Amino acid sequence: MAVAVSSPYEFGYDENDQVFTLAGSMRPKDVGEIDACLKALQTCARRATGMFYLNVRRLLQSNNVAFNGLASVLMQVCQERPDVNVTITMSSVVGWTPRKFNALRRKIPRIDVVEYDKDFYPGQSFVEDSSFVSVLRKQTTMTWRHEKHILLRHGMGEGMKIADICCGIGDFALLLFREFNPTYVVALDHAKASLDYARKMAKEFNVTGVEYVYGDAAEMLLPNGEFDFVTCRHSLQVFDRPERILSELFRICKPGGRVYISNEKNSHCLGEPRAESIQWTYNEVAKLWKYFNMDIEIGPKSRRLLLDAGFEDIRMESFMVTNLDGDPEEFADVVRTWKDMFADSMAKERGDDDAFIRKFKKGFDDHIFAALHPKGYAGWPIWVASGRRPL
Amino acid sequence: MTDFQTDSLPDDGFKPLIEFDLDTTVLNDQWVYCDFMSSFVANMVSHNRADPFMFSNLLSATLNELFETVYRTRKEAGQFRFRMLRKGSVDRITMVVPCGRDERQFYLKTIEEIRAPGASEKYLELLFSDDELDRRVGLFELAISYKAQMSAVAVEDKAVCLTVDLVIEQGTD
Ligand SMILES: C[S@@+](CC[C@H](N)C(=O)[O-])C[C@H]1O[C@@H](n2cnc3c(N)ncnc32)[C@H](O)[C@@H]1O
Numbered sequence: 075m076a077v078a079v080s081s082p083y084e085f086g087y088d089e090n091d092q093v094f095t096l097a098g099s100m101r102p103k104d105v106g107e108i109d110a111c112l113k114a115l116q117t118c119a120r121r122a123t124g125m126f127y128l129n130v131r132r133l134l135q136s137n138n139v140a141f142n143g144l145a146s147v148l149m150q151v152c153q154e155r156p157d158v159n160v161t162i163t164m165s166s167v168v169g170w171t172p173r174k175f176n177a178l179r180r181k182i183p184r185i186d187v188v189e190y191d192k193d194f195y196p197g198q199s200f201v202e203d204s205s206f207v208s209v210l211r212k213q214t215t216m217t218w219r220h221e222k223h224i225l226l227r228h229g230m231g232e233g234m235k236i237a238d239i240c241c242g243i244g245d246f247a248l249l250l251f252r253e254f255n256p257t258y259v260v261a262l263d264h265a266k267a268s269l270d271y272a273r274k275m276a277k278e279f280n281v282t283g284v285e286y287v288y289g290d291a292a293e294m295l296l297p298n299g300e301f302d303f304v305t306c307r308h309s310l311q312v313f314d315r316p317e318r319i320l321s322e323l324f325r326i327c328k329p330g331g332r333v334y335i336s337n338e339k340n341s342h343c344l345g346e347p348r349a350e351s352i353q354w355t356y357n358e359v360a361k362l363w364k365y366f367n368m369d370i371e372i373g374p375k376s377r378r379l380l381l382d383a384g385f386e387d388i389r390m391e392s393f394m395v396t397n398l399d400g401d402p403e404e405f406a407d408v409v410r411t412w413k414d415m416f417a418d419s420m421a422k423e424r425g426d427d428d429a430f431i432r433k434f435k436k437g438f439d440d441h442i443f444a445a446l447h448p449k450g451y452a453g454w455p456i457w458v459a460s461g462r463r464p465l
Numbered sequence: 466m467t468d469f470q471t472d473s474l475p476d477d478g479f480k481p482l483i484e485f486d487l488d489t490t491v492l493n494d495q496w497v498y499c500d501f502m503s504s505f506v507a508n509m510v511s512h513n514r515a516d517p518f519m520f521s522n523l524l525s526a527t528l529n530e531l532f533e534t535v536y537r538t539r540k541e542a543g544q545f546r547f548r549m550l551r552k553g554s555v556d557r558i559t560m561v562v563p564c565g566r567d568e569r570q571f572y573l574k575t576i577e578e579i580r581a582p583g584a585s586e587k588y589l590e591l592l593f594s595d596d597e598l599d600r601r602v603g604l605f606e607l608a609i610s611y612k613a614q615m616s617a618v619a620v621e622d623k624a625v626c627l628t629v630d631l632v633i634e635q636g637t638d
Contacts, residue, residue, distance in 0.1 A: 099500070101499065101529060104597075105598075134522065135525060135526060137533060138533075138606065142593070142594065145592075145593055167519070170523060170526040173610050174592075177589060177610075178593075181593060270515075273515055282513075285512070285517055286515075287517065287518045288516050
């Protein structure tokens with residue numbers, strides 16, 4: 075199995091943001107062993123003004139000796155400095171933290187505890203919704219036909235250790251597993267409903283070589299330099315700071331290994347007949363995502379993003395999923411699920427009026443019309459890019 | 466060297482996962498073994514759980530508290546025996562700790578306290594205590610925070626056998 079980044083522990087302070095960060099594993103025999111850390115915490119907290127943050131998102135373990143020491147320092151600071159409030163940011167991925175830090179909050183109400191990865195990302199509630207499952211499933215069916223050939227041009231081979239980050243419902247990981255006979259696959263996502271679905275599917279298909287892991291892509295607990303091939307598909311577009319995810323993909327990739335990303339530029343979806351209405355709607359999709367701080371137009375920016383993240387030997391290409399690839403009904407189905415998600419959930423959430431929503435929906439209906447038209451053509455363009463982590 | 470037969474305990478359909486013996490002198494000297502053993506066991510038995518990472522993180526935290534408790538027990542010469550068994554979502558940990566009368570009493574009495582009313586408050590009191598940490602805190606934590614079912618029995622007059630039933634992940638079979 076994937077082994078976590080482990081001991082020893084580290085600590086550091088970001089004075090600018092007043093964030094004291096603890097990471098690793100703290101299991102001292104007695105509290106004196108972590109004296110330097112506790113003293114530093116105390117000094118920083120005493121100097122803070124307003125809000126002081128303790129970041130334990132990567133504190134994988136702490137025994138009671140260490141926890142008791144940390145809690146004592148925080149309680150003392152709260153006593154000495156009534157003007158300072160403490161916020162502890164933890165990750166729901168590190169199971170032990172909510173148990174203990176919530177107990178601390180109950181004891182000292184001036185200490186606030188937040189699960190950083192819960193409400194942090196824009197649009198998280200849309201993409202973690204279980205209804206999103208059907209969108210993803212249909213999309214992968216259509217993109218796989220292209221990608222199984224494309225992957226070979228980006229360095230995919232047999233017997234690799236692969237990580238699929240933001241794996242959604244895990245179908246891509248299963249397909250990789252069947253097609254490329256990897257040593258193992260770790261697939262990570264932050265949506266529990268999707269992961270449940272993924273595990274059910276793996277069980278149904280009797281696949282045991284794929285490990286589905288709950289985690290936060292911006293702060294993964296996977297080890298450094300572990301994977302030959304790291305994929306992250308249609309996901310950089312759901313983050314407001316994709317470069318943070320890329321640096322994590324870079325970190326877990328082996329030197330010499332490759333990171334493979336795929337992204338869209340939704341405003342380039344097209345169709346004939348009724349091209350204009352279709353184009354109008356997809357331009358609006360781009361604006362809608364932007365409103366929620368997400369960039370569904372990232373596709374062509376992939377090359378720059380990979381270069382800026384430190385990758386070399388960038389390979390990039392695009393392909394178009396169309397109504398002619400397979401059953402046009404499949405294409406129509408994907409558009410139907412977009413229509414539900416974009417027009418019914420997201421536009422309503424933004425507060426758009428009925429007239430707008432009607433016009434917005436019309437473009438999706440026209441795209442479906444084009445897909446199913448005997449002489450029609452409907453397309454959804456995708457950009458894939460990969461880069462090598464330097465040796 | 467004494468060796469205690471725990472295999473005769475009824476297993477109720479539990480399947481053995483991992484088992485080892487360790488000379489108590491090693492456990493007396495080597496604090497880092499608590500961390501080693503808990504990380505190692507947690508990694509070994511978590512791979513087929515629904516969320517292996519989360520499972521192993523929580524299991525390692527609980528095992529470590531148990532090993533640390535044993536470390537802080539005055540042990541007699543002999544073999545410390547660790548076993549882990551599984552039935553569905555229940556993991557059963559048994560530990561046989563060679564020790565004298567006072568230390569046996571420590572385990573038996575702590576388990577009694579854990580079952581008594583007010584145990585939750587007592588746990589928080591121990592956890593946030595200003596004094597040196599009380600060594601009962603680990604056992605309280607398992608019972609209160611992890612809802613473990615625990616029992617302790619004296620093995621003749623030579624050891625104590627601690628049994629902990631833990632459900633870390635609901636609905637795994
Ligand atoms: C558009 S989907 C793409 C899913 C999948 N790669 C596919 O192509 O079908 C984006 C995925 O990113 C996941 N996600 C969002 N925020 C995340 C985070 N912080 N950490 C890990 N995954 C996250 C969502 O749960 C969702 O499954």
